[in-house]
Amino acid sequence: MVDWKRSRKQVPITVLGVDRRVCPPDGRRSVLPGRVGTTTLDQVTTDTPRRQPTLDEVAERAGVSRSAASRVINNAPHVSRAKREAVLRAVDDLGYVPNATARALATRQAGSVVLAISGDDPAMFADPFFAEVVVGVNAVLEETDLELMLSLATSTRGQARLEQLLRTHQAGGVMLMSLHGDDPLAALAHQASVPVVFGGRPLNIEARYYVDADNRGGARLATEHLIASGRRKIATITGRIDEGAGIARLQGFQEALAVAGLDNSLVEPGDFSEDGGSTAMGRLLDRAPELDAVFIASDQMAIGALRTLARAGRTVPGDVAVIGFNDIPAARHTTPPLTTVNQPIEALGREMARMLLSLMSGDRPSPLILPTRLIHRESA
Amino acid sequence: MVDWKRSRKQVPITVLGVDRRVCPPDGRRSVLPGRVGTTTLDQVTTDTPRRQPTLDEVAERAGVSRSAASRVINNAPHVSRAKREAVLRAVDDLGYVPNATARALATRQAGSVVLAISGDDPAMFADPFFAEVVVGVNAVLEETDLELMLSLATSTRGQARLEQLLRTHQAGGVMLMSLHGDDPLAALAHQASVPVVFGGRPLNIEARYYVDADNRGGARLATEHLIASGRRKIATITGRIDEGAGIARLQGFQEALAVAGLDNSLVEPGDFSEDGGSTAMGRLLDRAPELDAVFIASDQMAIGALRTLARAGRTVPGDVAVIGFNDIPAARHTTPPLTTVNQPIEALGREMARMLLSLMSGDRPSPLILPTRLIHRESA
């Protein structure tokens, strides 16, 4: 049995195509068809190093003109039954697949759309939120012929690339997510000559097409729940207030309290991060030791806050009730499990994609606000 | 007039910014900050009706031939300083950006690579694991001119699309993740005429290029830790054993026990899911009530197992020590916090991308196994 850990250091590469660092589980040497030089995957894996056939070849084989073949491929009218079948047969024989690039060039229609995530930190995408959005987007794109490109416009370089992507018409549309404050991407979107759909209502520009979650409604819901369960000294830890979601959640919180005639000024700024939540909770405890509930604009922050609360000797929900936002998986596993606001993330992705499609087909869809709902668990 | 919109059919928009499709969870209407539409994205972009300039236009403006211009754009040699500057100026004036599609067609080089995730359930991608991989991939792609396409080949339809994507040469290479058992994608990869890099060593095919985490080593590490801390009756809950990772983790577990001369037959099959872990733990408790430790092939399963253990009145780590695998975020928040094996997921993504790049440039890189490490927390 080979010791994997030893083989990890850099080793001179491939001798006759057989690699030193390959360690098959059975300990024997892989017997790969090795050779020196420029073997391509193609040669290795297929006996027939065949090029992809072109439309002309199909046409020739079928004994028709190229345009006839083209018509068949795109099942356009004006082709006799006989010819159509001949072409189809040729396609089958040759294994023809149209070259997407050539088609894109000729039609001036890119075969793809891009989902762009803005932000200052590339690692931001690691938030499961985006993964779920992607699943939604994919679900609707799957029904079309559009491919999905992902653009993490989190660095200057990334933004430049996104701009390039759009300007070069490599993509036929964009879904732009999580702009905050003075995001340069907003301007970029303006200049773009392709349809743009925003995920989350952008702040500084008047967006025409966006889909957003009802952040304000969700926050109000949460706060109302706190009020209904008898809490009276209710605080909040906000998200970044240069983001639409952050603002909306704060507004919802304040509205609910205002309506109930309670004090809504116990507001501590946070940044959506766990540590941010922890320290914000600390500040809150200093400012108002007697608080009995706190609405926190993200589960991550709530987790941090829970930690601070525990350290301060407060029980949850006994001494203070807490509600988070987002319903991340970890929220089920905190102590106590976190009551939180769920937003239909996958649906968000789906609707963005649908809206973009609609836009690309020449319609002018209306903005969309998706409902949020309260998930009762034990922390409030 | 923007070029992407064809039918400009007028649709009444948001009245006072309040959309009809807003549906707050409480059934009441969200009162959004409304205003009558003024500046719209559409109008803004309409101010700039310019078509993207072509290379010919640049050449003409600069008073040089198209090939000279082309040379400048691709900063190729054989261009006089004077001409070069003239072209550059023209580019600047006109705001020229080369058309990526045309270039791809001419060079027969797709400007993108694809990250494909295989699996039976589209929602699988929601696992934060993939998001982290994406971050890694993105990091290295960002340094190149390659765009990233995402392909969730989780349905028949999805797989067909991926195949299409590859055969049409829309993408210049693939990173293929999480094949299991008899995944049809493996065959597909063989036929593909583009370079393929696997994420995780595939099972049924002899892959030449892959990067994997040291699952076996990690499992051994975990098990050895259990042994070292005095546990003697050690069980495991496996992952799917039709996946490379599932198998490797089981092997590592058994190796460690064999080396220590302990019984390594206390094996319960799992499926990587929380519920699966929960029921598997139940079966384990039935089979061997006296067990004092369990190595679990995923944190999700470990969380389920923790639940079962708690219900059965066993304390962790008092009665039984448990170690998970993957180091998911939630592992920090279980009770008690979960000791687990961390794998460098982002690095996995980075290395896959690097390997693909290397492959695409004609090299023949060696497979790569990335180290895993034990994260000590309180459950073991």
Added chain:
DNA sequence: ATGAAAGCGCTAACAA
């Protein structure tokens, strides 16, 4: 219904 011909915007031989 059918095919010839003219592009789409760029690159790459090949001459000059």
Added chain:
DNA sequence: TTGTTAGCGCTTTCAT
């Protein structure tokens, strides 16, 4: 160092 000339593979008038 230059410009000219063919393509890349497909779509799309426009005659026939």
